[in-house]
Amino acid sequence: MTNIETATLAGGCFWCLESAFNSVAGVKSAFSGYAGGHLDNPSYEQICQGDTGHAEVVQVNFDTDQLSYRDVLEIFFALHNPTQLNRQGNDIGTQYRTGIFYHDQKQKQIAAEIIQEISDEEIWPDPVVTELVEINNYYQAEDYHQDYFSNNPQNQYCNMVVAPKLAKFKQKFASKLKQ
Template sequence: MAKNIQQATLAGGCFWCIESAFNSLEGIESAYSGYAGGHLANPTYEQVCKGDTGHAEVVRVNFDADRISYRELLEIFFALHDPTQLNRQGNDIGTQYRSAIFYHNGEQKLTAEQLIAELGREDIWPGDIVTEVTEVNNYYQAEDYHQDYFSNNPQNQYCNMVVAPKLAKFRQKFAARLKN
């Protein structure tokens, strides 16, 4: 049976957290850490971390739209981070940690804008949603050592203190959506 594979590119703080969560969901073919939205071609992690490339840490998600919709991906995305924090997530500060949806087509743009408006009306967070909705541009896959980082580096201090608790909360909330 043919799959209806589509792409989403999302930024919500450290890409290790977002990538690990999406790779554990049913309907996700793959999720890769990367960089998007900047002006520098083929940036390195070190360059992006300096904060002057314009790139955000992103996750490129390849998903089967017949098994998980783009809207469902966005709902999970908003549950994974605080979209009211401008250019940061927790202690990770800088434009590379901004909240952003990099849409691939007009339908994705409309879905993102509608969901942000709905979430804003629901008053879930104490502040306004600052997630930018921008056409995907200048996407570059991150270095190999960033892929599956949490799985490959379980003893890393950042993973233990930041990623693991976030993933535990995610797995509890979305238990029915997880791969076996």
């Protein structure tokens, strides 16, 4: 019997996070979506206006017999810059903020510990601004956002942003990838 846990993470464009997590052994699914806002069932267009309060997130369902929540967060922090407030690279707006939407107190504690470790180790020259908030909603993004990188290899953004980030990720985490 497997033990499935859910992590909901915001780290810029959800296409990058989703494509990386879907390649990790132990991840059963990773879906692009929206969390943390005040509008029910928002659309991508509404999110992009920047006034719904939602972040682009990836909801990761993983088998805790193969991958720990700490492992998931270590991958998450390797995939984005947690010191950029309301942006990742050229993607600017509150929807691109860095955040961990915890599902229980254990996740909150582990996330707080990792954020403190990253801060103490001074891995980044600037302070970590990753928000740590309890999940209050999650809406799966439109179908065309799911597996976007795999389904749209010709897309310029995918070629310039997602592909290099994914290649670097796969080198660093080769031992954790699906066979």
